[in-house]
Amino acid sequence: MPECEAAGLPEETRLRLFQLQEIPPPSGIALEALRVAGDEQADLEQLVRLIEKSPELAVRILRCANSAYYGQRRHIHSVREAVIRVLGLSISKGLILALSMASAFKTSTCPEYQVPRHWFVAIATASLARDLAAGVTSEEKVSPAMAYSAGLIHNLGLLALVHTFPREMNEALKHGAVGELSRRIEARLGMDHRLAGGWLAQRWGLPEDLVLAVRHHGAVDYTGNHWPLVRLVGGAARIADRLFMEGAMPPLPAEWGAGLIAAGDCEAAIQGMLEQLDELKSLARQMAGSGG
DSSP states (O other): OOHHHHHTSOHHHHHHHHHGGGSOOOOTHHHHHHHHHTOTTOOHHHHHHHHHTOHHHHHHHHHHHTSGGGTOOSOOOSHHHIIIIIIHHHHHHHHHHHHHHHTTOOOTTOTTOOHHHHHHHHHHHHHHHHHHHTTOOSSSOOOHHHHHHHHHHTTHHHHHHHHHOHHHHHHHHOTTOOSOHHHHHHHHHSSOHHHHHHHHHHHTTOOHHHHHHHHHTTOTTOOSTTHHHHHHHHHHHHHHHHHHHHOSOOOOOGGGTTTTSOHHHHHHHHHHHHTTHHHHHHHHHHHHTTOO
């Protein structure tokens, strides 16, 4: 997020925004994971070696590979097998990016924050965006790998705000609270989670396309840089949240209008996810098991 955007905010909001600077940037394994995830030249062997350096990361990657959601029937015992036989390069890179970044945040002090919901929405958004990326009809094409990574981290700002302002976020997240979540957060903090996420993503040196997806995925009419990726992730996030809450076919999001993606492709991808809803919820619970 450009500094000029922060400069135009009220002083109290800017002070809260700057409190996010106290969240330490990724270091060690997390920093290396961020670099590898953003390196298009990184190969499978490099990724395997990185994952094997962190026992926690290795365990969570193995959980994913052995989940019913990824369709693996034979038990996978090694990280190498998980990456090469089941997940592949782009999914593995996206997962280590999301897992490494999530490790920077503490969410247990905000009881209303649902970590399984976070991972459900993250994985569902990433999977939908990746599946539909090849069908984007704009002149500017979308990389399926980048769509997957952007989907996984699009709610970075929620994690950051829950970590930094647990009391205010607990009130905003309470069941039965009236109004759209972003407006409830803004009423308490003077900013929403998208602005906070974009700010942090930029400070941590994420690529511009990921920063913009985090910052603007809620804007259905976004027309700035990397707009097809931003709208693709925004629509996928909207659908993922509806699937978590309702478990039924939602209406197609407005940001996918104007021919961005063929309606038939969208409906087929969503239907495929509905058929795996139980498996996805189970995977989200597993991913949340050692989080926050």
